[in-house]
Amino acid sequence: MTAAVLTRSEERLWGHPKGLYFLAMTEAWERFSFYGMRTLLVLYMVQELLLPGRIDNVAGMAGYRSVVEGIFGELSTQAFASQTFGLYAGFVYFTPLFGGLLADRWLGAKRVVMIGIALMTLGHFAMAFDYSFLIALLLLVLGSGCLKGNIAAQVGHLYERHEEQLCSKGYAIFSTGINIGATIGPLFCGLLAQLYGWHFGFGAAGVMMLIAAVVYFAGLKYFAEDRAAAPAGEVLPPLTRIEWRMIALVVFVLVLTMFQSFAYEQMFNVGLLWVSERVSLSIGGFAVPVPWFGAEDSFASVMILPVLLGLWAWQARRGKEPGDFGKLATGAAIMAVSAGMLALGSLLAGEGKVSILFPLIAYFLSGVAFMYQWPTALALVSRRAPAKINALMMAGAYLTLFAVGVISGFLARFYEPMGDTAFWTMHAAFSATGAIAIVLIAGPIRRRMDMLDG
Incomplete structure (x- = not known):
């Protein structure tokens, strides 16, 4: 039994490693912010940001729109907003491949998750300003790439190989945190945006990422050590x-x-x-x-x-x-x-x-x-x-x-x-x-x- 896996009875809670609950809570707050912002995004673009007089305030928007329309053709305001949303939603699931490679080959899951939390926090706060809108989307895509796959992988690292059924239950608890955050985030951020304006909703998502950071750092001592990086020259059969x-x-x-x-x-x-x-x-x-x-x-x-x-x-x-x-x-x-x-x-x-x-x-x-x-x-x-x-x-x-x-x-x-x-x-x-x-x-x-x- 390796020291990297938390199996001592005092390190477990309700049969699971304590680190599981910190990871689940981190993911709950992160999903709170992610889905809260996601449900505001296309509405914000169509109803406010892309309107005449506002769109010119966004740094790099003219160049970005030129590239997008060069690929997809001329787009109306709604179509441009929806295509931007689609690109964002798509690349959020593309960048985790690179986040996993970064963790496996060089930095380890813990460091890459911390980088992801920092990038996503900056991204959510950047959404509160017109000027940094595109920068915010880039930060969120990169941050999600660092965080998404690696924090899920850390759950599996908490369990021994023979604990297959317990590990499956651990992932169920982890997924529950995801769904709770995904449910509450749009409720809270959507209400704030309606009552006080879009930027309050986006700002709330940033605050939630700060809480996610606090929870993750508080749980570091309960996480398993990062797995050793695979040899760079290793060749699979x-x-x-x-x-x-x-x-x-x-x-x-x-x-x-x-x-x-x-x-x-x-x-x-x-x-x-x-x-x-x-x-x-x-x-x-x-x-x-x-x-x-x-x-x-x-x-x-x-x-x-x-x-x-x-x-x-x-x-x-x-x-x-x-x-x-x-x-x-x-x-x-x-x-x-x-x-x-x-x-x-x-x-x-x-x-x-x-x-x-x-x-x-x-x-x-x-x-x-x-x-x-x-x-x-x-x-x-x-x-x-x-x-x-x-x-x-x-x-x-x-x-x-x-x-x-x-x-x-x-x-x-x-x-x-x-x-x-x-x-x-x-x-x-x-x-x-x-x-x-x-x-x-x-x-x-x-x-x-x-x-x-x-």
């Missing part, structure tokens, strides 16, 4: 033909899950603009802050988990629990209904405003769809990817979210010319297509994977 075939099958399945993810990501991009413009938000004289719908998605993910675990256990006892492909298809179908609710609301509202019930149902369903899809996709990659590159394949799964962010930003340009009913119908069709495709290929792909594993 070459992949066999069978392993390459398995990789191709896994990548193919991940590509199919992107159809659902296009609609899911759009809920936080054009979806929030749609809520702001097309929904009657007044309840008893109180105007519901638009970012609260982003919180509802996370809240639904938290609330539905025990229900799904109970449902799947009940189905398993009867030999009818859906496998990975069944769950992926179910998630895509639910997401199709979620986007369809926005299309139906748009159709029924005509030129007026739609009842708040439509987005309430839609964002709850999107949270349920996420719990069917993303954990299942990660589990499939973890089980099926070759052992030689299993960790790399897990990181590669997040690259699908990078592609989804960029592509969903591109698709957002069609919101204004198509109209909201057709736009959301298109996204419902994307998800439905993904569900049908997964159902059609499930049997042959599963049999092929089983044969390759055998």
